[in-house]
Amino acid sequence: MSDIFVSYARINDQPxxxxxxxxxxxxxxxxRNETSQRIGRAENYSLWMDFKLSANDAVTPEIEKQLRDAHILIVMMxxxxxESEWCVRELEYFCAxxxxxxxRIFIINQDGLPREEQPEILHDLVSCPLYEKTPHDQIQRLGYPVPDxxxxEYFGRIVELSFQLEKSLRRFAQALVLKSAEPRSVETKATAYVAPVHDSLFDQRSQLVSELAQFGIQALPAANxxxxxxESNLQRCSHFVQLLDTDFVQGLSCDQYLIAQTMEKPVLQWRDPMLDCSKANHEQKALLEGKTVIACELPDFIRQVREEVLPKPPPPPPPVNGNKMVFVHASPEDFPKAxxxxxxxxERGFGIVLPRYEGDAQRIRKSIERGYQYCDVLLMLQQRASADLxxxxxxxxxxYAKKSPTVLLCQCQRAEKLHFIPPLMKILHCxxxxxxxxxxxxxATEVSA
Structure with a gap:
């Protein structure tokens, strides 16, 4: 369950x-960091920002529950x-x-949209403008693409908004006491031990715990x-997760890590890739340079933890139509994925065709035409390739096709959007x-076909 639900369009969050x-x-x-300071601790409220749904997914019962239980809705207008059908539905469901x-509703106006263009329910609400006009009357988002x-002005708006959020949260606290112990989350699918940290890593641990909760991963201990x-809590968990820096903290990090090893728990440790390990004492330096330490950006580490901790789905059954010919087509830059x-x-029993990108243009063209002519399924991959190509x-x-194959586009979320989509083509988001x-x-598509 969340105190604050963030409704935003995926297109506005492309790195x-x-x-x-x-x-x-x-x-x-x-x-979130500024509001946590107003409230006292990040653990005293929860913020839900959906990291799972892609732009074409429906609003799931899980999302509906979070909207229904949330005190506050932040609309990233x-x-x-x-243009997002699901964003508008989130607003409608929250209001209903x-x-x-x-x-309850806070509007963050990113693009300077006039009030009359926004949903009618929002017309009487004051929005927080997070943009400025250039001398040529062009709209420029504050802090875009990366805040300085x-x-x-950008951080001033954040401070002002955090005051308003704190005021609303404290008002709603009378109806439902602000969270102070176990995090309110979706149905628990897995449990991981996220080691407590000192103050310099408090925000990172809070972000990790919050995002894991959205995927049904419970973190122990709940409070930092x-x-x-x-030891009894660690025994209940599938993995031991630890955030590290150069602070020795009386050897507690090292002790917990050794106990996790003794209990044969899989270990996932993180440190900032820019951290200067030479500033740590000998024992802490050895911990920071261990084989299980991942030096990367925190969002990448959170994703790895999620993938490691969540139960793996059972392997799909052998495809019923394993005798089909599949043309796995991709541009040269995406060809290794193909x-x-x-x-x-x-290996699953399908016949396959691939384009050839070695040799002269005639040889390449012949391999592509062959794929079109003989395939039962065209599986197009797009990651780096331009939409035009x-x-x-x-x-x-x-x-070139001799028959009407099934057409599937396997598209990376960051790939350029297509403006030419053949009838009945299905898009698989990766x-x-x-x-x-x-x-x-x-x-899954082939088995159900």
Whole structure:
């Protein structure tokens, strides 16, 4: 269960070049940190920002429950939000499940959208403008693409908004006491021990625990404080997760790590990739440089923890239509992914065709035409390829195909959006893991066909 629900369009949170997080994630993380200081601790309230649904997914019962139970809805208003059917439905569902909307909806206007273009229910509400006009009357988001610590206007808006959120949270606390112990989350699917940390890593642990909870992963201990029941709690958990820096903290980190090893628990440890390990004492330095330590951006580590801790789904049954011929097509820059997918499909009994990108242009063209002519399924992969190139590939199908194959597009979430989509083509959304995400969806499609 969440105190604050964030409704946003995925298109507004695409990472800028070289960044790990998008603009919306940066804003919400900064707002969450500032609000935590107002409330007292991050554990005293919960914020839900959906990390799972893709742009074309429906609002699930899990999301409906979070909307129904939330005290506050933050609407990240933008042109993309208005164009998202599911964002609008989130607003409608929140309004339908709350009798008193006073002080419950906060609008963050990213694009300077006029009030009359927004849903009517929002017309009388004051929005927080997170943009400015350039001398040429162009709209520029504050803190875009990545906030600068010296941007006083951007952080000033965050501070102002955090005061308003604190006021509303304290008002609703009388109806439902603010969370102070076990996190209110979705149905627990797994449990991991997330070791308590000192103050310098408090925000990172809070972010980790909050995002894991959204995927049904319970973290023990719930509160970030010394755990007297450490060994019994660790025994209940599938994994030991630890955030590290150069602070020795009386050797507690090392002791807990050694106990986790003795209990044969899988270990996942994190440190900032920019951390200077030479500043740590000998024992802490050895811990920081251990084989189980992952030096990466925190969002990447959270994703790895999630993938490791969540129970693995059973392998899909062998496909019923294993005699089908699949043309796994991709541009040269995406071809390595196509080879991985094709190898697994061949192991499952499918016939496969791949384009050739070695040799002269005639040889390459012949291999692509052969794929179109003989395939029962065209499985197109798009990660780095431009939309124009993929659209050209799809258009060629009508020219060369001898029959009407099933057309599936396995598309990375960050891939360029297509404006040419053949009838009945199904899009499989992947998270840069074509050989896993895409393949699983493909096999499920074929088994049910």
């Amino acid at each position: 800028f070049s070289g960044q790990k997080q998008g603009w919306v994630s940066h804003f919400i993380n900064n707002l 933008s042109r993309g939000w208005l 499940t709350h009798d008193d909307l006073a002080g 610590v010296a941007d006083r 404080r010394f755990d007297r029941e450490f 080879e991985q997918v094709a190898a697994t499909l061949q 993929v659209e050209d590939y799809l258009a060629e199908l009508e020219v 998270n840069d893991r074509f050989e896993a995400d895409c393949l699983e969806q493909f096999l």
